[in-house]
Structures are given as C-alpha cells and as structure tokens.
Amino acid sequence: MTTAAALDRITADAVAPVPGELSAARAQLAAVAQRVDDLLQTLPAPAERSPLHTEQAATAKDAARSLRSRFLAVHTEAVYDELTGGRRARPRIADLASGGPTAFPGLLPTTAQLAADRARPQAGKEGHEIDQGIFFSRLLASPGAGRHLVDSMRCPTDRALTLLPGFQRTGIVELRSVRLERRDGVAHLTMIRDDCLNAEDNQQVEDMETAVDLALLDPAVRVGVVRGGPMTHKRYKDRRVFSSGINLKSLHAGQISLVDFLIRRELGYINKIVRGLLVDEHSWRHRSVEKPWIAAVDTFAIGGGAQLLLVFDRVIAAADSFLSLPAAQEGIVPGAANLRLGRMAGGRLNRQLLLWGRKIWAQELHARLFVDEVVDPADMDEAVDLSAERLDSPAVVTNRRMLHLAEEPPEAFRAYLAEFALQQALRLYSEDVITKAGRFSAGARAEA
Template identity: 55%
Template sequence: MPAHLATAVAAIERWTAQQPELRDDFTVDSAAASAFWGRAEEILADLPDRPDRTPEEQAAAQRVHDVSRRLRRGFVHAHGERLHDELTDGGRRPARLDELAYAAAERVAHLSPTRAAIAAELTRIQPLKEGREADQGILFWGLLRSGRSGAHVLRSMLRPTGRALGLLEELRRSGAVDLGVVSVERRGGVGHVTVKNLSCLNAEDNTLAEDLETAVDLVLLDDGIRVGVVRGAPMTHPRYRDRRVFNAGINLTNLYHGQISLVDFLLRRELGYISKIVNGLVLDGDCPSDPQVAEKPWIAAVDTFAIGGGMQLALAFDHVIADKEAWFSLPAVQEGIIPGASNFRLSRILGPRLARQVILGGRKIHAAEPEARLLCDEITDSDSVGAAVDAAADHLQAPSVVANRRMLNLVDEPSDQFREYMARFAFEQSKRLYSDDVMEILERTWISRGRG
C-alpha cells in the first residue's frame, strides 16, 4: 500500500472512532456533527481529486462518505422537524426544495452540500462526481418523513413559481407564451402546453423541468383556462420527422454528463409540476387547513411513445388519449434508477402483477394491446388525436369536474402516503444515481452511441 494511502486509511480509522453520539439536543448535536463532518472533508481533501483516484483511494473516500452519511441520517431522523422549523420560521414561510437544501447547508455546516459544491459537481460527468447529491437525498428523506415538516414541503412546492407569476399577464393579454422548450397557448377555454425539446425527442432534463412547471402554473393561474392539455410537438429528428412525440424519458446524455440534478429535476418534477397537475396550485399558504387552490382537469395526448418519465407523467392525468401506434414503457430498471412516483401509482392503475412486469421486467404496453385500456381513455388514429382532445376538453369543462376529481384524488393519492413514498424515493434515488451499475450503464450507453 502506498505510504500516502496508508496514512489516509489510518486517519480514517482514527476519525471513525471519534464519531459523536447524538444526544437529542439540536444545538449540541449540530456542533458535534458539523465538526466530525468537517474533519471528513479534510481527509477527502488529502486524497487525490475524484477523477485522479486509484480504486483503492476511491474505496477509502467511499468509506469516509459511508460513515458520514450514517451520521447524517441519524441527525435528520432526530432533528428533521427542528431543522425545518429553523429554515422556515416554524413553517410560516414557504420554501422550495433548492431553498431548503442550501439553507440547511448554511445552518448546519457539512450536513448537505453548498450551492458552490453542487455547481462544481455539475461540471463533471456522472461517473467522476464526488456524489454530493446523496447527502441531499438524506436531507430530504429527513424532512419529508415527518408529517409536519413533510406536509409543509409538499404544500410549498404547490405554490406558483415566481417566473410563472411574472409571465401571467403576458398570457392573459396575448393568449400565448413561449418559454423555450415548452409553449403555452390559450384556445377557447383550453390551455395547450406543447413540449418541443426537439434536439432529444422531448427527453426530460433540468431545463424542461423549469419550463414545464412554469407552463403548468400558467394554465392553472389563467382564469380564462378551464382545462389543460399536454402534447408533444412535431419532431425534427430524421427518424421521426414531422411526427409528434410525447416524451422520451430522462435525457441519458445529460445524465452521463452530470447535468441531471436530484433537487432541480428528479425531486422537482415529482413535487412540482406533476403534483400540481394532480393537486392544483396552492395560492394561499397562510391557512394550511383551508388553502385557496387553483385546480383544473388535465388531458395528455400521447403520440408515438411515452417512455420512462413520459409514462410517469401520463399516469397523473385525468384523461389520456393515445394514437393507436403509440406505446408506453418504464425502462428505469434497465437504466438502474427508480421511475419517479410510478411505483406509487402504477399498481393502482394496472394492478400489482402487470405493474411488476412493466417496472421490474421492462414490459412495453402498446396501444393496440387490451392492457392499454388501463392506461388510456381513448385510442385513435394519429390524425384524429387533435379532434379527440377537443371533444374531451369540452366534456371536462363541466362545472362539477373539478370537485369530483378532487375527491377521486383524495382516495387515489392520500397525501401522507405520497409524502412517505417521496421521502424514501429521495433517499433511494440519490444512492442509485451514483451506484456502480448505473455508472457502467451510462458508460456503456455512451460508448454504444459512438461517443466513447
């Protein structure tokens, strides 16, 4: 063993033996844990940078992270509610996920990565990151697992974004807003959200998450809109030129290059625009027992395919229309990750056995199959999808629809069950993002596309 590595291993063993015992006192535990984690950062700094480590050096670094994360999990298990109260003025101030993540890093040193640390991680390909987002996963597991703090996090994420509020007057005045890779247009009483991430067949990434949440907010905020519709734009890709595509799932190229964020994408999409489609917008957070909510029915128009995140998204809609050549799949197991909240929703929609075939076995469901009737309300010719959307939108504008969908969702997606699922999802997905098998899959995918 090289001398520098032997020195590091010895330092790690001495440091591990000094792990503090949590004493159920937030102030005392914060100081002790922060000092312990600070020493961990010094040990990591004495090792070569992540891209330059040997396997033995990386194993030593991983040992430091593993010990640190066990203490982090114990800390947020014991003090998650107190930490949340300090970050939100006792729950009186709403805070989005990114605000909580970086405020926590300031309040308790080294509990979670700073904004600068995450920015540095984003400059590296996924296999060469330090894996700091795993610490954010632990933080949100701790915040979401508590009924009180977790409910406040969910409610905060249902509030409209500042970007949407700034663009609302433009939509009201002109009837249309172009956000970049998503556009919104009001036609009659229908808000048409068109996804046009053309460079990657509407694959999802941080940018699309930002634009799609803004679009969903705008539809829900505009009083002239009574029904929302999401549909993919015609593509420019040679294989699908001029054909509409709903969604190609997570952008694996961006994931390989380290540009898919746990907080700004994987958690934001579930607690942001997908939850807003299901639950509506919270407009008044001052009265948690009786908030003012802007809620509307939603239609998904699925052309060609809904892969991964596309199928996850479709599960949240009130009415799904698919062209008869379309297909649905959740290839997350093959990609090594967890398919968002699909594990929460799919058994209810398809039944437990078929849900396992889709999630664990990678089964595709084609619109022509009988099983597709469990996913879709209508299946039609591709050139009739638009007319089917118009007819469904007319029907869903009935005055009682909103109240009835609210009651259906109350039974279908109890908020406490969803919160508990998302707490575990934050923890498990953050580990999956940096697991050895995912790194191998990403490297293999990148090489197979001729880019190695």
C-alpha cells in the same frame, strides 16, 4: 496525521451519540463533516483514485452520512423550523438545499462542492447529492415538516408569477422546451425539445412547472392539455412525439440534478397536475386551484413520459403509439410510478413493465388500463378538442379532487417520496446506472 489515523478519528467521532441539544449536535456534525472534507482534499479526484483511495473515501463519507441520518432522526423538526422561520416561510427544495449548509455546516453540500461535481461526468463525481437525498428523505418522513414542505412546493413559482400578466394578455408563452398557448379556455402545453425527442432534463422540468403554474393561475383557462410537438430527428421527422423519458445523455454528463430534476419533478409540476396550486392556505373553502388535465400521446411515451400518463384525467393515444416504463433497464426509480401503477394494473403487469421492460402498444387490450381513447393519428386534434369540451365542468373539478383523495392520499404520497428521495440519490451514483448511461451516450454519439 496519516490517512488511516484520520479515518479512525472520523469513525470514532461519527458513532458518538447525537446530543439532544441542537447547538451541541450542530457542532458535532460540523466537526465530523469538516474532517471528512479535509481527508477528501488529500486524495486524488474521484475518477483518478486507486482502489485503496476509493475505499478510504467511501469509508469516510459513509461515517459522515450515518451521523447526518442520526442527527436528523433527532432534530428534523427543529432544523426545518430554523430554515423556514418557524414555518412562516414557504421555501422550495432548492432554497432549503442552498440555505442548509450555512445554517447547519456539514448537513448539506455547499454551493462550491456541488459546482465542482457539476463540472464532472456522473462517473467522476464525489456524490454529494446523496447527502441531499438523506436530508430530504428525513424531512419528508417527518409528518409536520414533510406536510409543510409538500404544500410549499405546490405554491406558484416566482417565474410563473412574473410571466402571468403577459400570458393573460397574449395567451402565449414561449419557453425553451415548452410552448404554452390558450385557445378557447384550453391551455395547450406542447413539449418542443425536438433535439432529444422530448427527453426530460433540468430545463424541461423548470419549463413544465412554469407552464403548469400559468395554466392553473389564469382564470381564463379551464382545461389543460399536454402533448409533444413535431420532431426533427431523422427517424421521426415532422412526427409528434410525447416523451422519451429522462435524458440519459445529460445523466451521463452529470447534468441531471437530484434536487432540480428528480425530486422537484415529483413535488413540483406533476403534483400540481394532481392536486393543483396552493393559492390560499387559510381559505376555509378551497386552499388550491385545480383543473382537469388531458394527455395526448403521439408515437410513444417512454419512461418519464409513461409516468406522466398516470396522473391525467383523460389520456388519448394515437393508434400507432406505445408506452413503456423501462425502470430496471435505466437503473433508476421511475418517480412515483411505483405508487400509482398499483391502482391501474395488477402486480404481474406492473412487474412486466418496470422489471422486464415490456412495451404496450395502444391497440393492445392492456393499454386500456392506461389509455382512455385510442384514435387514428389523423383524428388526434378532434379527439383532444372533444375531450376538453367534455371535461370543462365545475363538477369535474370537484370530483377529480375527491378521486385523487381516495386513490392517493397525501400522506401516502409524502411517505413514498421520503423513501424515493434517498433511494433515487443512491441509484444516481450506482455503478450500473453510470455504466448504462455511458453506453447510451456513446451510442447516441455514434448515431449522430
């Protein structure tokens, strides 16, 4: 069969109505997806395709994605019920992403397809993560499945449960990118990626969620503090840095994952800082364990670092520090910042930050919309200790719960994340993001 004939058949089958009976719809999706995979196998690798081949691949993938979206519009709840054993299980998004291809062939990329893409730079990938974006967007948009999924992602991770006895005994856990230490009832989470100015990647998201889980699970911890550690970078040697945002070198290399980084970050450790750990879903009193959190900002909080500041109960900044949210410059969606900025700053300032790349210094008047206290860099330790002492109160815990309920209702968060999952997937594979990440990586290599 010629490529043109194969495309015609794919397009015709993909626009057929989705059967209301799940098994028939499952078969239709599997058949179309297999034909698309077969066609792609006849083409050169993505980076080696001619303009014609690129157009043919895009047409085939777009037809399959349209069918996936319509399939989920009809069967989302049934799909989720099958993948979760009637919602008796509490799988994480990675579990759903890996189990979905077996239960529903063609709905999600297989392990082999994702592995092949991971071996390529971002510009040379097939873009299978877009199909994951469609899947999680539809799940989160569904009131029943979406609520269950968000709650499931608030459960403690297996890694944290394994490390908990040791942390309770010693008060210290050393992870690859985070050091967690308990002192006088305060959990100090120090980001220690000195090789990249605490730029976030898959590993840092994994370690941050583990550390947040441990701080919330340990009853001896009453307050959490997040701060950046001293750097070895020649420009910032021995200075603490909060965060430089997403690791654009890793993005260019194709090592930033939609599931394990971009979606997990929002539904995982950041949401746990906001709403706590789900520890007893059947309790009539408290389903979750929550604690107050402090952010201590040294030098700068850029991109994802600035996003974090929006969820803390108190933010302390060194007088010589700044924050910025260069979303338009990076080309991606800045997590849930678009949802949270509105309650902290007016529309004009939001746009100056997100669309224009404005930098706000700690001593500016506008910084007070994001920062509670500005102190001399030498006084940061004392300011953190005093704030932790002040927030160490059961009444603080209850009132922060009620504040979050009023400021960011769970349903508003879920609806935002539903759209975020799809739009961020599309952004990951957009030409402008790939070009910008490539320029950053080249500049970083030249500087090194």
